[in-house]
Amino acid sequence: MNAWVVADSGLLIASVLLETHTPKAKAILQHWMDGKIRIAAPILFRYEIVAVMRKSVYRGMVTVEEAAKGRDFLFAYSVHFMIDSDLLKRAYELATQFNRPTAYDSQYLAVAERLGCEFWTADEKLYNVAGKDLTWVKWLGNFAA
Numbered sequence: 001m002n003a004w005v006v007a008d009s010g011l012l013i014a015s016v017l018l019e020t021h022t023p024k025a026k027a028i029l030q031h032w033m034d035g036k037i038r039i040a041a042p043i044l045f046r047y048e049i050v051a052v053m054r055k056s057v058y059r060g061m062v063t064v065e066e067a068a069k070g071r072d073f074l075f076a077y078s079v080h081f082m083i084d085s086d087l088l089k090r091a092y093e094l095a096t097q098f099n100r101p102t103a104y105d106s107q108y109l110a111v112a113e114r115l116g117c118e119f120w121t122a123d124e125k126l127y128n129v130a131g132k133d134l135t136w137v138k139w140l141g142n143f144a145a
Helices: 009-014 022-034 044-058 064-075 085-097 104-115 124-130
Strands: 004-007 038-042 079-082 118-121 137-139
Touching: 004 104, 009 022, 009 044, 009 064, 009 118, 038 044, 038 104, 044 064, 044 079, 044 104, 085 104, 104 118, 124 137
Parallel strands: 004 038, 004 118, 038 079, 118 137
Antiparallel strands: none
16 A cells, blocks of 8 residues: 555545535545545644634534534544645745745645645645646546546
């Protein structure tokens, strides 16, 4: 089992919250599990899950209980987390290269670059910016189940 993929939190969150690409998110996660493909992400991933689940409660999209259940389900996924100074520096460089206002999303790019694997995102804007130059950046909306 040597295959890696980097997935952003939005992709996994789409598998538990009802969104446009929920069926695709569930299908791609099943595809990775069937293929024994390991998921990697920056440590930021876990903080994003908590933030989005809480925001979903605040906006009345889910109950407190539903959000907690979704959070716990996502935390149970086997995700390899990465963080170190070189990775953060590379994320900053990538954010600069793609003229991103923050370096959050570019942390995922840096992890995928380091592992030499695909990065799958639910963020179409990020895909449109980075996918032009980085062929290994993939958008969930393009996944064919």
